[in-house]
Amino acid sequence: MARGKKIYEGKAKVLYEGPEPGTIVQYFKDDATAFNAEKKDVIDGKGVLNNRLSEFFMLGLGQIGVPTHFLKRLNMREQLVRSCEIIPLEVIVRNFAAGSMAKRLGLEEGTQLSRPVVEYSYKDDALGDPLVPEEYIAAFGWASPQDMEDILSIALRVNDFLSGVMYGVGIKLIDFKIEIGRVYDGDFQRLVVADEISPDSCRLWDIETGRKLDKDVFRRDLGNLTDAYSEVARRLGVLPKNATPITKPTLIN
Numbered sequence: 001m002a003r004g005k006k007i008y009e010g011k012a013k014v015l016y017e018g019p020e021p022g023t024i025v026q027y028f029k030d031d032a033t034a035f036n037a038e039k040k041d042v043i044d045g046k047g048v049l050n051n052r053l054s055e056f057f058m059l060g061l062g063q064i065g066v067p068t069h070f071l072k073r074l075n076m077r078e079q080l081v082r083s084c085e086i087i088p089l090e091v092i093v094r095n096f097a098a099g100s101m102a103k104r105l106g107l108e109e110g111t112q113l114s115r116p117v118v119e120y121s122y123k124d125d126a127l128g129d130p131l132v133p134e135e136y137i138a139a140f141g142w143a144s145p146q147d148m149e150d151i152l153s154i155a156l157r158v159n160d161f162l163s164g165v166m167y168g169v170g171i172k173l174i175d176f177k178i179e180i181g182r183v184y185d186g187d188f189q190r191l192v193v194a195d196e197i198s199p200d201s202c203r204l205w206d207i208e209t210g211r212k213l214d215k216d217v218f219r220r221d222l223g224n225l226t227d228a229y230s231e232v233a234r235r236l237g238v239l240p241k242n243a244t245p246i247t248k249p250t251l252i253n
């Protein structure tokens with residue numbers, strides 16, 4: 001498919017104009033970054049895996065009635081999505097303490113929380129995506145109180161869906177981050193899950209062994225990232241069971 005002009009190049013993806021107005025082609029790169037891009041590398045095959053995994057999760061969410069930006073996968077590295085106005089928040093849902101929460105509160109990573117906790121950071125690379133109190137969100141006009149109600153309900157539905165899907169394949173969903181976009185249908189606007197859902201944006205631990213199967217493998221130098229993501233893809237049936245870890249993208253179409 002002929003893609004249009006480049007709109008934006010981020011750390012993990014490139015956005016191009018789509019074939020029709022209101023559509024965007026998302027191209028998944030192999031670049032991995034962590035700690036606000038202080039640590040960088042190119043991980044062979046990561047983009048291919050994330051494109052497939054994000055397709056899998058977005059389709060599943062669509063099937064249970066959670067609206068997403070996903071339209072269709074175009075090829076190994078590209079998917080067609082609805083263009084949205086991204087709400088400048090990272091919506092983080094946590095089931096177990098890890099990462100910044102564990103550090104901030106002095107909790108051991110993996111401590112189960114008594115209920116899912118939703119928190120928000122303001123999407124601004126220059127500021128390092130700071131955690132913000134919910135009160136800031138309406139005060140600075142990033143989202144209305146009605147939007148925040150919808151966002152909370154979407155976030156918890158995504159959490160229930162992802163936790164269940166992961167539990168079914170022996171993986172514990174520790175936490176994840178999503179982005180929410182606004183789309184307009186005539187005079188109506190609604191919120192959809194946008195960006196991506198992949199092991200780049202989740203913490204996933206093997207239930208039996210505690211092995212990390214997410215971007216912490218890269219952040220903390222715990223081994224081969226593509227092996228970890230391939231393991232998730234195989235368990236979910238996104239990659240054939242006997243597939244060897246992807247290094248050559250020709251393994252899947």
Ligand SMILES: Nc1ncnc2c1ncn2[C@@H]1O[C@H](COP(=O)(O)OP(=O)(O)OP(=O)(O)O)[C@@H](O)[C@H]1O
Pocket residue numbers: 008009010011012013014015024069081082083084085086123124125179181194195196
């Ligand atoms: N459906 C969509 N419509 C418009 N923009 C989108 C959509 N889905 C995702 N985006 C935006 O596209 C960009 C994806 O690129 P990438 O994930 O590489 O960005 P990034 O380096 O993480 O930077 P950012 O801080 O902007 O998220 C993000 O800015 C994301 O908010």
Ligand SMILES: [Mg+2]
Pocket residue numbers: 010011012
């Ligand atoms: Mg991003």
